[in-house]
Amino acid sequence: MKIKRIAIDTHPENTAFLSRGGNGYSPEQFQALRKIEIGNGTVSILATLAIIDDAALLEPDMIGLGEQAFRRLGLPEGAEVSFRQAPVPHSLEHVRRKIDGDTLDDADIHEIIQDISAYRYSPMEIGAFLVACAGFMTTQETLALTRAMADAGRRMRWPAEIVVDKHCIGGIPGNRTSMIVVPIIAAHGLTMPKTSSRAITSPSGTADTMEVLAAVDLIEEKLVAVVEQEHAVLAWGGRMNLSPADDILITVERPLRIDTFEQMVASIMSKKLAAGSTHLLVDIPIGPSAKVRSQREAIRLRKLFEYVGHKLGLVLDVVFTDGSQPIGRGVGPVLEARDVMAVLRNEDDAPADLRERALMLAGRVLEFDPALEGGRGYARAMELLGSGEALAAMERLIDAQGRRKEVLEPGRHHHEICAPSDGTITAIDCHLIARIARLAGAPMDKGAGIDLLHKVGKEVRRGEALYRIHAHSETGLIFARELATAASGYTVTP
Amino acid sequence: MKIKRIAIDTHPENTAFLSRGGNGYSPEQFQALRKIEIGNGTVSILATLAIIDDAALLEPDMIGLGEQAFRRLGLPEGAEVSFRQAPVPHSLEHVRRKIDGDTLDDADIHEIIQDISAYRYSPMEIGAFLVACAGFMTTQETLALTRAMADAGRRMRWPAEIVVDKHCIGGIPGNRTSMIVVPIIAAHGLTMPKTSSRAITSPSGTADTMEVLAAVDLIEEKLVAVVEQEHAVLAWGGRMNLSPADDILITVERPLRIDTFEQMVASIMSKKLAAGSTHLLVDIPIGPSAKVRSQREAIRLRKLFEYVGHKLGLVLDVVFTDGSQPIGRGVGPVLEARDVMAVLRNEDDAPADLRERALMLAGRVLEFDPALEGGRGYARAMELLGSGEALAAMERLIDAQGRRKEVLEPGRHHHEICAPSDGTITAIDCHLIARIARLAGAPMDKGAGIDLLHKVGKEVRRGEALYRIHAHSETGLIFARELATAASGYTVTP
Numbered sequence: 005m006k007i008k009r010i011a012i013d014t015h016p017e018n019t020a021f022l023s024r025g026g027n028g029y030s031p032e033q034f035q036a037l038r039k040i041e042i043g044n045g046t047v048s049i050l051a052t053l054a055i056i057d058d059a060a061l062l063e064p065d066m067i068g069l070g071e072q073a074f075r076r077l078g079l080p081e082g083a084e085v086s087f088r089q090a091p092v093p094h095s096l097e098h099v100r101r102k103i104d105g106d107t108l109d110d111a112d113i114h115e116i117i118q119d120i121s122a123y124r125y126s127p128m129e130i131g132a133f134l135v136a137c138a139g140f141m142t143t144q145e146t147l148a149l150t151r152a153m154a155d156a157g158r159r160m161r162w163p164a165e166i167v168v169d170k171h172c173i174g175g176i177p178g179n180r181t182s183m184i185v186v187p188i189i190a191a192h193g194l195t196m197p198k199t200s201s202r203a204i205t206s207p208s209g210t211a212d213t214m215e216v217l218a219a220v221d222l223i224e225e226k227l228v229a230v231v232e233q234e235h236a237v238l239a240w241g242g243r244m245n246l247s248p249a250d251d252i253l254i255t256v257e258r259p260l261r262i263d264t265f266e267q268m269v270a271s272i273m274s275k276k277l278a279a280g281s282t283h284l285l286v287d288i289p290i291g292p293s294a295k296v297r298s299q300r301e302a303i304r305l306r307k308l309f310e311y312v313g314h315k316l317g318l319v320l321d322v323v324f325t326d327g328s329q330p331i332g333r334g335v336g337p338v339l340e341a342r343d344v345m346a347v348l349r350n351e352d353d354a355p356a357d358l359r360e361r362a363l364m365l366a367g368r369v370l371e372f373d374p375a376l377e378g379g380r381g382y383a384r385a386m387e388l389l390g391s392g393e394a395l396a397a398m399e400r401l402i403d404a405q406g407r408r409k410e411v412l413e414p415g416r417h418h419h420e421i422c423a424p425s426d427g428t429i430t431a432i433d434c435h436l437i438a439r440i441a442r443l444a445g446a447p448m449d450k451g452a453g454i455d456l457l458h459k460v461g462k463e464v465r466r467g468e469a470l471y472r473i474h475a476h477s478e479t480g481l482i483f484a485r486e487l488a489t490a491a492s493g494y495t496v497t498p
Numbered sequence: 499m500k501i502k503r504i505a506i507d508t509h510p511e512n513t514a515f516l517s518r519g520g521n522g523y524s525p526e527q528f529q530a531l532r533k534i535e536i537g538n539g540t541v542s543i544l545a546t547l548a549i550i551d552d553a554a555l556l557e558p559d560m561i562g563l564g565e566q567a568f569r570r571l572g573l574p575e576g577a578e579v580s581f582r583q584a585p586v587p588h589s590l591e592h593v594r595r596k597i598d599g600d601t602l603d604d605a606d607i608h609e610i611i612q613d614i615s616a617y618r619y620s621p622m623e624i625g626a627f628l629v630a631c632a633g634f635m636t637t638q639e640t641l642a643l644t645r646a647m648a649d650a651g652r653r654m655r656w657p658a659e660i661v662v663d664k665h666c667i668g669g670i671p672g673n674r675t676s677m678i679v680v681p682i683i684a685a686h687g688l689t690m691p692k693t694s695s696r697a698i699t700s701p702s703g704t705a706d707t708m709e710v711l712a713a714v715d716l717i718e719e720k721l722v723a724v725v726e727q728e729h730a731v732l733a734w735g736g737r738m739n740l741s742p743a744d745d746i747l748i749t750v751e752r753p754l755r756i757d758t759f760e761q762m763v764a765s766i767m768s769k770k771l772a773a774g775s776t777h778l779l780v781d782i783p784i785g786p787s788a789k790v791r792s793q794r795e796a797i798r799l800r801k802l803f804e805y806v807g808h809k810l811g812l813v814l815d816v817v818f819t820d821g822s823q824p825i826g827r828g829v830g831p832v833l834e835a836r837d838v839m840a841v842l843r844n845e846d847d848a849p850a851d852l853r854e855r856a857l858m859l860a861g862r863v864l865e866f867d868p869a870l871e872g873g874r875g876y877a878r879a880m881e882l883l884g885s886g887e888a889l890a891a892m893e894r895l896i897d898a899q900g901r902r903k904e905v906l907e908p909g910r911h912h913h914e915i916c917a918p919s920d921g922t923i924t925a926i927d928c929h930l931i932a933r934i935a936r937l938a939g940a941p942m943d944k945g946a947g948i949d950l951l952h953k954v955g956k957e958v959r960r961g962e963a964l965y966r967i968h969a970h971s972e973t974g975l976i977f978a979r980e981l982a983t984a985a986s987g988y989t990v991t992p
Binding site: 100 | 505506507508509513515518546548549550551552555564565586590593594597598599620621622623624625626628629630632633634750753754755756
């Protein structure tokens with residue numbers, strides 16, 4: 005059969021099209037054919053089959069390929085291919101054993117991850133694997149999963165002997181310390197090629213906030229050139245094909261909201277390994293509305309990180325931080341970028357908590373440098389920030405990545421949420437603040453978000469503004485205001 | 499937007515198409531829109547979104563609907579509809595809790611099954627629910643699942659006070675007792691509207707074998723008319739919309755090969771409840787290659803059946819049978835139908851084991867009749883079979899459902915698998931025999947399958963034929979022969 009390109013995009017899945025007539029298949033057979041393998045003996049892909057009933061769309065002797073399938077197969081239109089019912093990946097037997105309660109060995113997990121990376125699993129099959137793992141997973145399985153995920157993609161190599169990174173397990177709005185830590189480390193001269201994610205369920209990821217100031221969607225050559233010149237980068241990691249299995253797993257973990265510690269560690273560590281890091285600082289915020297809710301949980305997570313890190317030869321430092329309320333004032337890309345620059349510029353009213361947290365983390369990262377071992381990192385971080393060297397490094401980074409020409413402003417529609425009574429702010433719910441900011445339009449609308457005017461511990465009067473919602477669109481403001489009016493996220497105790 | 503019908507069949511999923519240009523959506527937004535709800539305020543469906551890049555296929559102000567989506571929405575082409583990002587079914591929160599290890603209550607499970615029946619879950623989400631349940635499920639949850647599944651569809655009502663049914667949990671090739679039991683029961687005058695499934699992973703289901711003789715794909719009016727006239731029917735159940743949730747769950751259970759006892763009981767009992775049965779005989783074959791491998795497992799399964807049956811007000815009889823080897827001689831639709839008719843015709847060389855098993859089961863079912871209580875069922879079954887009344891009932895049933903005009907023959911390509919040495923046949927592997935028969939082409943090719951020439955206990959000489967593979971196509975024969983040569987499924991002990 006000959007390939008015909010069909011201008012239909014079924015991201016993220018491959019779709020192939022066959023004409024119903026003239027193939028000699030019965031409806032039952034088509035049903036059994038639901039997934040097919042198409043190839044020419046040299047290259048092949050798997051695709052979900054759709055049947056076309058319109059001869060104008062597809063001739064009987066042709067096989068249509070949707071955009072993804074056409075691109076991934078990589079053959080020209082008209083090329084001769086054959087197809088067959090897709091073989092069931094053998095590794096699904098391991099998944100079935102895992103569902104039955106078995107423990108898998110390294111080879112089993114390696115095979116599963118190889119098949120997932122090669123798009124041989126359907127979302128349903130990936131979900132089955134993840135849910136079975138969520139039920140029970142040994143540390144040995146977690147290690148095997150991490151290694152298999154790192155092996156499935158490419159690895160970046162850097163000339164420096166020490167390549168540092170930091171990772172926060174997230175969940176705390178406004179926690180944009182990376183954008184302060186990276187320039188401090190770069191100013192010191194350590195190599196820190198920081199690739200970050202965009203927001204998945206939060207109002208902004210480091211990549212979204214950095215994008216307010218500079219290009220973050222860099223091709224690899226560009227990223228390498230920036231690191232060569234500036235020792236650092238603050239880029240979006242999505243383009244680098246680091247741990248592609250993780251990128252696929254996330255498309256299923258996200259809607260199912262699976263985030264067990266085991267999958268979290270495998271995801272983070274596989275990406276760091278693939279990114280060529282040798283030293284990693286892991287920041288675990290603890291708080292009632294953070295991902296980790298107690299010291300006990302945090303210790304379990306730290307042990308898992310340390311076990312996997314040790315086995316993979318990564319130098320690891322794990323730090324527990326206060327995750328009881330948002331960090332800084334701004335929540336959402338533009339507002340967070342404002343806070344970050346205020347700290348780097350040493351402005352008087354820069355958010356003290358963001359500055360403090362960033363200095364502490366930068367200090368820990370700096371101590372990966374043998375010259376600063378033994379507690380001298382914090383002082384060095386203070387020095388680099390206070391002297392303006394960190395700011396200068398950030399400005400160079402922005403120029404190297406590509407400075408954004410227009411200056412983005414907070415959304416012009418705004419609304420203030422006020423204290424319901426006199427009292428003291430005793431709690432701020434990170435989840436609710438994040439949801440309100442997302443309803444306002446963050447991170448799609450860069451200027452949308454929340455400006456927190458007061459934080460925990462502050463005494464307020466009845467009717468005094470607690471925070472301001474910003475949105476670009478009126479509907480965004482209405483949605484966010486509705487939720488904020490019903491549940492502001494602030495607890496004011498008289 | 500206006501509806502345009504797109505002649506693309508994406509069974510079993512609904513697919514909607516939007517043109518990429520002119521909608522004002524960014525690629526990220528399209529990605530977030532992956533699943534949309536389309537409707538006009540009165541009716542609505544959920545569909546997976548695909549993007550069309552070709553203006554010739556779809557105008558920017560139109561929304562395309564694939565065949566399933568068009569049919570399920572039920573509005574004419576050109577009708578005005580709007581769409582929005584599909585709301586995440588609230589019941590997914592319960593699924594997430596189940597993944598986390600919680601036990602669900604009746605209302606949670608009811609809500610999940612309602613959403614699944616309304617096509618609000620993706621295969622991935624269904625898989626997550628099933629795998630989480632496979633990890634752990636209480637009897638109370640199993641009962642709730644059964645009830646919710648029966649409630650999700652329609653229920654058939656019959657005028658008779660006693661409506662009997664039998665169900666074999668399967669896994670034993672050639673075990674076509676229903677086609678003998680049903681005519682015996684019908685001849686006696688009890689009501690037995692037997693709906694059966696087609697083969698899923700086996701070489702033939704009762705519906706596939708019955709189809710060799712008569713139409714089984716009956717519309718409801720026809721089915722009801724046959725039962726009215728003959729007290730019985732032997733039809734395919736797929737058209738009746740009994741427990742539609744089960745039909746959806748099966749599409750995921752099958753590829754993941756999930757068949758825990760809990761899901762098996764919920765699936766079977768919900769269908770029987772929906773089919774209007776009041777009395778049910780469950781046949782549990784036990785054997786090393788059957789679904790149930792030990793007496794201990796069988797007892798656990800029986801208890802679960804009894805608990806759920808009792809709570810649902812169904813009179814239940816559970817019988818353990820020998821599942822150590824195939825029943826009868828033929829495996830595959832035509833060969834099995836031949837055996838069934840030989841038994842009904844009281845032919846001398848009719849397979850004795852099939853006759854014996856069918857008589858025993860028919861006897862147990864007959865004892866649901868108060869007039870035969872206390873062990874008189876078997877004698878009555880013998881009487882009805884021996885006198886030819888059962889055969890006459892079968893012939894009437896075949897005529898009522900619609901007799902197949904042409905006589906189907908076993909596949910003309912055949913090959914015999916022979917004993918490797920002198921000895922006694924000590925075991926026949928049900929799995930392997932089933933796989934070989936499927937490779938030969940069963941159940942698609944009605945005449946494909948296996949004719950077992952000797953069974954366990956028989957002494958054979960080296961080179962003597964053990965069984966004969968039949969296939970319609972030469973490729974089918976080659977595939978089956980390859981597997982059979984590598985692993986015949988027979989153990990011959992010298």
